[in-house]
């Protein structure tokens with residue numbers, strides 16, 4: 122029956138609380154959990170503190186559920202306990218110390234259900250004062266003292282410090298409230314104290330200073346003694362006796378040991394003495410040290426020995442200081458200083474290295490011979506009383522004598538303009554002095570010190586012949602300077618005196634003539650000439666000529682060739698010069714003048730004849746026709762005119778062959794008045810003139826200049 126009831130209740134509880142109830146036997150819920158600190162959250166040290174963890178759990182049934190408690194301090198578990206009672210959990214912290222400071226929490230766990238309390242902070246104030254004790258207050262040098270520093274009752278992780286004044290002489294971390302260390306002290310009175318800190322990351326708590334304890338350390342009677350003989354006037358090569366011994370009576374604190382040092386070298390050791398003898402050397406450091414070690418005691422005695430040089434380090438010198446290949450030289454090896462009372466000159470010997478230098482020994486330390494072609498290294502050694510001293514290495518670098526210089530120009534030489542002369546010797550050790558001479562006059566000297574430098578001199582000449590007067594001299598040693606040949610170079614004379622000569626003479630230029638415009642100048646060819654006609658930018662013609670005179674031809678002049686002409690010339694001196702303007706006026710052809718005269722005469726004759734006839738008829742004689750007579754006379758005149766220019770046969774025919782410029786050209790110069798008299802059509806005349814002008818733009822097409830000029834580069838026609 123009871124079993125049945127329990128089963129029913131269990132089923133019911135499952136039905137009504139499906140999410141909470143886990144236990145088949147008993148239902149429960151954790152209502153609350155708190156942590157409290159007794160007697161207070163803020164206590165002084167040595168207070169007995171209790172943490173109380175109180176959990177409220179409601180359950181069906183009377184059976185006490187098994188509870189698991191966990192106490193946390195700053196998230197670390199410090200305590201766990203299982204309990205099967207409903208009483209509070211108590212966690213004692215007897216005699217609380219600063220190491221107990223922290224935030225505490227309590228957690229309860231019942232059958233996998235748990236609850237954690239709020240955190241409570243425990244503060245403990247006050248730290249115990251450290252106490253320092255020494256087991257002895259008076260000791261002898263080398264003895265130890267046991268020092269004990271106590272932080273009574275403190276817990277946790279503690280670092281102890283033992284100080285002498287402000288200097289920490291011992292420092293140690295322990296997990297107890299006491300530190301015991303053994304300390305060595307030097308001779309004298311020492312006042313020491315200690316302190317500690319409790320490590321509570323992230324915080325630390327520092328204690329007060331302890332009491333001050335005093336220890337006095339007495340010096341031992343024992344000490345090392347260093348003796349060196351001789352005591353003064355020590356020269357290199359002398360024998361030195363060095364003795365390291367003990368004075369005083371040791372109480373035995375272990376074995377006594379002596380060490381004899383010379384600089385970094387340990388010369389010897391011993392228990393009661395070290396006896397050492399050596400040859401003094403000037404180059405060695407003169408510090409000797411006798412050191413005594415006994416247990417932890419160590420004492421030294423030092424002495425400095427100054428060793429004087431018997432002879433100085435030799436120097437190797439060469440004469441002459443500047444040596445050229447195959448020249449005679451002398452090498453001298455000398456120790457400048459030597460102690461004459463200790464050393465005779467015979468004792469001091471010299472040797473040259475290498476032995477096979479090929480030089481001859483003339484006297485002690487003096488060697489002569491001829492310089493080689495290449496560099497050579499020499500060293501010398503001075504020896505006396507078993508001491509050897511080496512000189513610095515002397516490197517002999519034989520120089521190369523300068524070769525005969527060459528003179529040349531840098532760029533082009535233009536008369537009256539500055540140009541550069543270069544002097545250069547193929548061979549020769551630097552520095553080389555180059556001197557420029559004109560005739561016997563030395564103009565300038567320049568010193569070339571680097572292979573990249575050049576000896577360049579700037580000069581100006583007024584006459585072409587002057588150029589040969591320039592010479593160079595090169596010198597890099599005591600020998601006389603070698604001189605170059607005279608300078609040979611093409612000299613460009615700038616152009617001057619450009620004249621434009623006209624043939625035929627200006628006053629005689631008339632239609633049909635061939636006109637020559639001759640440009641002449643002074644200066645160095647090749648010359649480029651250009652002819653211009655006023656009012657046109659483009660030159661009429663351009664040519665480059667190796668002659669100083671070049672002509673430009675205008676064949677078969679006509680009236681429209683009248684105008685102002687000039688020419689220009691330029692050569693490698695790059696100065697452009699202009700001629701004077703020449704005014705060319707093309708006059709009527711002579712035969713035209715004559716023709717006009719003739720026609721005028723004819724007209725006059727006709728008028729006279731008409732007058733005469735008229736006069737006769739007035740007198741009554743009407744026998745023959747005067748008009749017939751007149752007609753005949755006119756005809757005669759016209760036929761005379763038609764025959765006059767034999768080459769000008771017919772106007773129509775000339776037009777037909779107008780592709781031949783010469784013919785057409787000639788045709789163009791028909792005198793206008795006669796045309797009118799013959800009743801020639803006006804349009805034909807205009808056509809001819811237009812053509813002529815067209816040709817006049819490029820008359821050079823049809824001819825070659827008469828002089829040397831044979832350049833075929835015809836200028837582009839200008840329009």
Ligand SMILES: *[C@@H]1O[C@H](CO)[C@@H](O)[C@H](O)[C@H]1NC(C)=O
Nearest residue numbers: 162163164165243244245246
């Ligand atoms: C704790 O108490 C001491 C005196 O008892 C007081 O000086 C200190 O300020 C208190 N500290 C805290 C955190 O309450």
Ligand SMILES: *[C@@H]1O[C@H](CO)[C@@H](O)[C@H](O)[C@H]1NC(C)=O
Nearest residue numbers: 256257265266267268303304
């Ligand atoms: C003091 O301590 C040192 C070092 O531990 C020890 O050698 C010495 O015997 C001690 N002296 C006394 C009087 O205890």
Ligand SMILES: *[C@@H]1O[C@H](CO)[C@@H](O)[C@H](O)[C@H]1NC(C)=O
Nearest residue numbers: 362363364394395396397398
């Ligand atoms: C040290 O040795 C030298 C010779 O090596 C000797 O003359 C000298 O008497 C010795 N000194 C002592 C104190 O033994």
Ligand SMILES: *[C@@H]1O[C@H](CO)[C@@H](O)[C@H](O)[C@H]1NC(C)=O
Nearest residue numbers: 495496497498499514515516
């Ligand atoms: C001379 O000595 C220098 C270094 O001291 C070395 O560099 C050089 O090559 C030597 N010259 C000859 C010719 O031996």
